[in-house]
Amino acid sequence: MTRTSFLLPIFGVALGVLSACATPLERCIKTANSETATLNRLISETEKNLARGYAIHKTTVPYTYSGVCHNPTIGSYSCPQTGYRTQETPVAIDVPLEQNKLSTLRTKLAPAQKTARQAEQQCHIAHPIT
Structure with missing residues (x-):
């Protein structure tokens, strides 16, 4: 087992534990604001595309590199590993x-913000701070 493959499950558990640290109120508020956050992200992305004149497509690509593997019986040795970029x-x-899309997104933002504020109020009622 490589050191990297050993650490990945531990890192995943740590992330799960950290996300579990959010209070029910914080989770509720995050959920209430999720649509607004998505709209803001899409508006920003669309504005950047228009400013640049093109969009940017992102793809995760694997690549192989020479790493160090560890085996209790034979020790460390060179082995191929896969990384991602x-x-x-x-x-x-x-x-x-794109301009039409931006206009539509901006039109949807105000009602989404109003709904998010109302949902946040419900969150505070459902999860009062004690």
């Missing part, structure tokens, strides 16, 4: 379509 590729956009 993000590859960004420019993609043409239809500017009028």
Whole structure:
């Protein structure tokens, strides 16, 4: 078993434990604001695409490198390992379509923010701070 493959499950458990540290109120508020957060992310991405004149497509690409593996009976030895990197590729956009998309997203934002505020109020009622 490699050191990296040994640490991945531990890291995953640690992330799970950290996310479990959020209070019920914090989780409720995050859920209440999820649509607004998504709209804000999409608005930002669309504005960047329009400013650049193109979108960026991201792909995770595997690659092989020489690593060090450990075995209790034979010790350390060189072995192939797989890593991953993000590859960004420019993609043409239809500017009028992106502008229309941006307008639609901005129109949806205000009602989503109002709904999120109402949901947050319900969160505070359901999970009062004691």
